Each structure stands twice: as C-alpha cells, then as structure tokens.
Amino acid sequence: MCGRFNLRITAADLKSLFGTTEQGIRSNPQEFDSCLTRFNIAPTQKSIVCHLGESDTPVLTPMRWGLIPSWAKDLRIGAKMINARSETVAEKPSFRSAFKRRRCLVPASGFYEWKRSGKEKQPFHIHQTDDSPFAMAGLWELLKQSGGPDRDEPAEILSFTILTAAANSFMSPIHDRMPVILSGESAAVWLDHEVEASALSELIQPFEWENFEAVPISSTVNNARNETPECLAPLS
Template sequence: NHIPRYNIAPTQDIAVVRLDQGHKHRELSLLRWGLIPSWAKDPKIGNRMINARAETLAEKPSFRVAFRKRRCLVLADGFFEWQKVEGAKRPHFIHRQDDAPFAFAGLWDHWQQDGKEIQSCTIITTTANSLMEPLHNRMPVILSEETFPIWLDPEFQNRNALQDLLRPCNADLLEAYPVSTQVNNARNDVPECVNRVKI
C-alpha cells in the first residue's frame, strides 16, 4: 500500500530494497534518509550523511563497513537537482525518458542507543554525465538491473568490481526539465512538484 511521494527530503523515510538476514530473499523496507553509522554517539550525524561519494566511500569511516556488508537499492522514478542561475537556484526534475522506475546505489546501517533504534541509508553519488553537467557536477549512481544481484549480495566482496558499478549512467537514459520552486519546501509533497514549467 505504498503512497506516492513527490518531494522527499533528508531525514524522511525512503523505500529501499535489501537482502533479508539470511541473504536469500529481497525485502522492501522504509529507511530514514541520512545514514547514521552504528558507532555514532549522536544520530544527528545522519543529517549530513544523505550522500556518499563513490570515489571515497571505501575509505571513509562512516561508509566503509556498510560498503562491504550493507548495500541496498534506493527506489525512485525521478529526482531533483538545483541549477545555479544568476544568483538563484532553479529546480529541475530528472527522470528516465521511458518513465520507468529505477534504483540508486545505496548503503544502509543500523543504529541503536538507550533503547532507541534507527535504520537509515545514504545514496551514492558519482561525477555528472553530460545531461547533468549543466545542472550540477555530481549525480546519484543509477544501477542497471543486471547489477542488482551483485550489489545486494553482502558475500560479494570484490571491491574493484563493486567500485566499477558506481559510474554515471548513460545520459541518453534520462531527461531533465525545470519545475516549480514549490519543491524547495519539503511540506509541498504534491504532484505539481514534478510538473514541467516554462522558463
């Protein structure tokens, strides 16, 4: 009974797919966006961990264990990016040209302290492809479906092979268009957030 979302902000729950504890079956979960490492003293650290850079996540203390053991797919059918134009930021919606849903490469972790538990995740970013470059120098890693089994399998430990998956997707796969600035307010979670506007 998934309710469509049109404007998801960090610290809110997002839909992810990961393997169950037996590593046999895929399960759909809602995890907080903003990874809180299991060793963190303060969960507010997750507010800064919404993205993990593909180039450095294998070394970063916040992400390296999750990169080895807790990889996930973050489900979406589009995302927003803000282009700096004449001192202002203009929001754009990016989606697949065929409107199909897709999966970002993600990492997840489990934090527990004083009886409180939070399961959280982050989205991995890489250098921008030619479609994204005019908007931003980074973009989320969009995985192809054939790579899902490798990415999700915690027993697959070939770091170079995993790192090789974290590349910008083909620019021809995507379309970007400007949208209303109402997306700047996370309280505006309505279909109009993804409507094309003229500029």
C-alpha cells in the first residue's frame, strides 16, 4: 500500500511537470501554496492533484486524501480508501465510476513504506536518486453535501485515492504492494477522457522502476503530526 508520502516542489516546477499553468477553481492561493512543501502527508490531509478541468486541460487542485464516493453518507469512509488495488479497481463499486471518468495524477517527491522485522517496523523513504518529483496514478471524486451554513464540513468535498499494484523486484523486499507510477505518454493517456477504461489495464501493471532508491530513515515519520525535514533524515 501507499500510506504516507511527501511533496517538495515549487509551483513553477509543479506546473511544468504536468504541462499546465492552471489551478483548479475550487482552490485558493493560500491552500495551494501550503501543499507545495510537505514532509509527511497522511490520510485525510490535503495534497495537490492533477486532473482534467472543464476544458479538458490539466488543472491542479488540492484534494483530501482518501476517496469519498459521491453516494457516501459518512465522511469517515475516506480513511479506508486511501488506496485502490489496480487488479480490482474497474469492478469495485467505490472506485469503478471514478476509474471510468475521474482519473488523476498525484505528484510526490517520495513515499514511505515500513518493512517488518519481527515485532519492529523499519520505515524507508523511497524516492528517485536525483530527488526529482514523479506522478502516481489516482482517482478523484466530488461529494456534494446538503445542509445549512453551520455544518462543519464544506458543501463540496474533493477527494482522491492512489492506485497500487503488486510489488516489483525493487519493492518486494520491503512490502508486497507499491504505488502505480506513471510518466510521459502513459501519464497523458491515464488522464485522457477519450481513453476507455478497458484500455487502461496495461498502464497499471507492476512495472520495474529505474533510478529509485529506498533509504532507511528514523521513526520520526511514524507520527503523522511530525511535519519536518527530519522525516527524511537517513539513519546514521
């Protein structure tokens, strides 16, 4: 699975990564900027997502991590749907509609995974060797809520999930699942509304990765409230 990640990027580089200059109309500058440097993004928190806007051009919008289906009655369901398995995403009721119409890319500079050794779990920071950002395949949803102005949650909630696949040879010594990472033409095809969902299965297979490394780090990252560069510090 992918249960924690980080993003450390400038707005200009983020827009360049996805070939867009637009920010989603539902985001505000302060919220957008607050998502650009995050060391420990956890479920239910917001991060930036790239998706196609109304004019079918890529836009960047902060969304809540943990997909909340449009039919959900309880927002807590999102905490259980931070990942979607690529093997079953086309059939699962919670994901199949988004898989057909609302695919997205989730930028990251790295993600965290824990390797179990006996009763202990050692956290690893998995990132590209040059620390450049990459894009994970995702799905997004829009939940429209009814109710008066005094409700705690906003009337509209945008949320996302990250697709995972069986671990490749790089990840299998650490964990049996990994996020689906897309780039170049594959990333563009994933976003394209004209591509039928049935033609996407080849994109979300457990391909081998190049230029990635897994660095053992301290337990600082274990606590989601820790939001500092120390989350990335390698074990001495």
